Amino acid sequence: MVGRSLARLLESRADDLYIGYGLKPRIVAASDNGGMACDTTGLDCARLIRAKEHKGTVAAYSDGHGGGGSNGRGGRAPDSSPTAAEMAEAVSGADVLVEATPSNYKDAEPGMSNITDAMKRRMHVVSVNKGPLALAFPSLNELAAYNRVMFRFSGTVGGGTPILDYAKNSLSGERITSFSGILNGTTNYILSAMADGMSPKAALQDARSKGYVEADESLDLDGLDAAAKLVILANWVMGMKVTMPDVNCAGIRGVTSADIKRAAKKSRVVKMTAACGNDALTVAPVAIPRDDPLCVNGTLNAISFTSEHSGTQTIIGRGAGGTETASAILRDLLYIRQGITSGAYG
Amino acid sequence: MVGRSLARLLESRADDLYIGYGLKPRIVAASDNGGMACDTTGLDCARLIRAKEHKGTVAAYSDGHGGGGSNGRGGRAPDSSPTAAEMAEAVSGADVLVEATPSNYKDAEPGMSNITDAMKRRMHVVSVNKGPLALAFPSLNELAAYNRVMFRFSGTVGGGTPILDYAKNSLSGERITSFSGILNGTTNYILSAMADGMSPKAALQDARSKGYVEADESLDLDGLDAAAKLVILANWVMGMKVTMPDVNCAGIRGVTSADIKRAAKKSRVVKMTAACGNDALTVAPVAIPRDDPLCVNGTLNAISFTSEHSGTQTIIGRGAGGTETASAILRDLLYIRQGITSGAYG
Numbered sequence: 234m235v236g237r238s239l240a241r242l243l244e245s246r247a248d249d250l251y252i253g254y255g256l257k258p259r260i261v262a263a264s265d266n267g268g269m270a271c272d273t274t275g276l277d278c279a280r281l282i283r284a285k286e287h288k289g290t291v292a293a294y295s296d297g298h299g300g301g302g303s304n305g306r307g308g309r310a311p312d313s314s315p316t317a318a319e320m321a322e323a324v325s326g327a328d329v330l331v332e333a334t335p336s337n338y339k340d341a342e343p344g345m346s347n348i349t350d351a352m353k354r355r356m357h358v359v360s361v362n363k364g365p366l367a368l369a370f371p372s373l374n375e376l377a378a379y380n381r382v383m384f385r386f387s388g389t390v391g392g393g394t395p396i397l398d399y400a401k402n403s404l405s406g407e408r409i410t411s412f413s414g415i416l417n418g419t420t421n422y423i424l425s426a427m428a429d430g431m432s433p434k435a436a437l438q439d440a441r442s443k444g445y446v447e448a449d450e451s452l453d454l455d456g457l458d459a460a461a462k463l464v465i466l467a468n469w470v471m472g473m474k475v476t477m478p479d480v481n482c483a484g485i486r487g488v489t490s491a492d493i494k495r496a497a498k499k500s501r502v503v504k505m506t507a508a509c510g511n512d513a514l515t516v517a518p519v520a521i522p523r524d525d526p527l528c529v530n531g532t533l534n535a536i537s538f539t540s541e542h543s544g545t546q547t548i549i550g551r552g553a554g555g556t557e558t559a560s561a562i563l564r565d566l567l568y569i570r571q572g573i574t575s576g577a578y579g
Numbered sequence: 580m581v582g583r584s585l586a587r588l589l590e591s592r593a594d595d596l597y598i599g600y601g602l603k604p605r606i607v608a609a610s611d612n613g614g615m616a617c618d619t620t621g622l623d624c625a626r627l628i629r630a631k632e633h634k635g636t637v638a639a640y641s642d643g644h645g646g647g648g649s650n651g652r653g654g655r656a657p658d659s660s661p662t663a664a665e666m667a668e669a670v671s672g673a674d675v676l677v678e679a680t681p682s683n684y685k686d687a688e689p690g691m692s693n694i695t696d697a698m699k700r701r702m703h704v705v706s707v708n709k710g711p712l713a714l715a716f717p718s719l720n721e722l723a724a725y726n727r728v729m730f731r732f733s734g735t736v737g738g739g740t741p742i743l744d745y746a747k748n749s750l751s752g753e754r755i756t757s758f759s760g761i762l763n764g765t766t767n768y769i770l771s772a773m774a775d776g777m778s779p780k781a782a783l784q785d786a787r788s789k790g791y792v793e794a795d796e797s798l799d800l801d802g803l804d805a806a807a808k809l810v811i812l813a814n815w816v817m818g819m820k821v822t823m824p825d826v827n828c829a830g831i832r833g834v835t836s837a838d839i840k841r842a843a844k845k846s847r848v849v850k851m852t853a854a855c856g857n858d859a860l861t862v863a864p865v866a867i868p869r870d871d872p873l874c875v876n877g878t879l880n881a882i883s884f885t886s887e888h889s890g891t892q893t894i895i896g897r898g899a900g901g902t903e904t905a906s907a908i909l910r911d912l913l914y915i916r917q918g919i920t921s922g923a924y925g
Binding site for chain 2: 242249261297393394395398399401402404407408473479524529530533538542543544545546547548549550551555556557559560561565
């Protein structure tokens with residue numbers, strides 16, 4: 234979905250990106266679990282989207298009659314996913330890999346191999362896949378530095394809301410001492426529904442019916458998604474070298490309607506916060522004051538940074554979503570383009 | 580107060596600013612309405628603060644026995660304020676002017692002359708004075724470009740909350756289509772108190788007693804302060820070329836307890852918002868939904884940017900304050916230092 238949104242964004246804003254930012258990216262390859270399309274002279278975004286929407290895979294791009302194992306240029310048999318190596322081979326001249334396979338927190342594959350292979354081939358990397366970052370942020374950063382490539386991942390935290398960039402750049406010169414955020418929209422939706430009187434079961438069912446819950450429900454309900462974002466923030470913003478096992482992680486499965494009511498009596502609301510302070514990383518349901526700016530409803534994300542001299546600052550915005558994540562990728566591509574033209578990178 | 584906070588910040592963070600950012604600023608002159616101190620080899624921050632706190636003016640810096648019209652090096656008679664020209668003369672070798680005289684929206688003096696004189700002498704300028712920007716943003720920007728100097732003003736909007744930087748940089752690649760903010764903490768404090776049941780008179784008295792209201796009450800109550808910030812945002816973020824007379828400005832003097840109650844019945848809260856959309860600039864009391872993230876209490880500031888692809892994003896933080904504004908100046912100094920060392924500026 235993210236890939237399609239990105240293709241749409243690049244297509245619809247082609248003129249303005251070229252005129253305003255000098256950005257005119259050539260997409261030399263696209264891959265999904267149905268196969269791969271590639272063309273070193275550049276793939277057409279509209280045609281890629283059509284192939285995906287009508288045939289279910291980009292592999293049908295150069296194949297006039299369906300997604301089957303034809304021999305159209307760039308088309309591949311849908312029953313054999315291309316490996317990262319094959320893909321990298323096909324596009325060895327590319328400048329940037331955009332990695333958008335699903336996050337997994339067991340071994341982070343196939344994203345991990347895609348990213349490390351690309352870096353070793355001196356490609357800059359944009360990842361919206363949280364898995365590799367959650368499990369190996371410090372070493373991926375080192376690998377990027379060693380190979381002198383840029384590594385960006387704006388879309389991993391906050392979707393379209395540039396939380397990482399804000400903390401790193403807008404607060405430059407400041408010392409952030411702690412932060413706390415509501416980084417998982419699904420659990421926030423469920424807890425908001427419970428605060429409105431729904432039972433935990435009904436709230437979960439409601440979230441499922443709206444398509445908010447990940448296929449692997451544990452990612453949301455046990456706090457893994459929030460923990461991954463917390464790890465990325467702690468590394469990027471606080472300079473900590475941590476990975477998922479460093480997080481004390483408790484999800485929302487244990488939260489009862491009685492907990493919610495008890496909090497309400499004290500003008501508080503139960504929220505699953507991801508917090509970093511005093512070198513400790515915690516994801517857990519916490520009762521926070523109702524008038525705390527962090528207290529957002531529904532699927533919104535929010536994060537409060539406390540800095541030494543500027544007090545506490547909160548950013549609120551939509552979390553993940555195809556268009557939002559695509560716009561985060563675009564920000565990263567603009568950053569990389571600037572880095573390349575500045576001459577600091579090959 | 581801002582100058583003192585800045586001196587304190589530079590003093591207390593000297594090591595970390597030098598080690599972390601290579602910033603070791605030399606303050607060659609400081610001026611207040613009691614006079615001026617200057618020393619091309621650098622003034623000592625701690626001593627500047629002592630002079631200000633014990634004698635009431637930095638003019639007492641090099642004067643062992645009080646702030647009177649002695650002949651100590653750099654000391655001046657307190658009854659004759661130095662003109663911008665005199666000051667610029669004394670420090671003609673300086674790289675940067677930090678302009679922090681009070682904002683006025685009639686002729687913006689003395690800030691306007693201080694800034695234009697400095698730019699003509701090829702000095703970079705950091706302004707926390709909103710007056711010159713509110714009345715002449717487009718031409719000041721042109722003057723800066725013509726003289727190839729950097730002009731920064733992070734502290735004019737949002738105090739320590741980097742609103743301008745966020746909108747310009749963190750959202751780069753995005754098209755902001757509209758924004759709406761609560762940019763004046765004083766009126767927000769008064770309206771919050773009224774929402775809690777105070778009469779307009781009592782709320783104003785309460786705000787006065789806490790020192791929240793400017794000496795010229797019209798700046799807060801008639802919305803001039805918010806309008807000035809709106810003009811700065813519209814120029815900087817939206818690329819509009821506008822000044823104060825372009826704002827439809829209504830303050831909070833007409834808001835009654837009945838208005839507040841009527842809004843409350845609809846789960847709304849009356850807030851003085853500064854809004855930009857459809858090429859119109861408006862400052863006015865508006866009833867907004869209670870669960871809108873913009874709905875902050877007390878003296879907090881908040882602003883929501885709506886962009887084409889990332890939805891609506893809200894930033895909340897403390898507004899003005901000595902330390903906060905000083906940290907904004909520091910951010911601008913770091914930016915200018917980077918610009919100078921990059922070689923893009925003389």
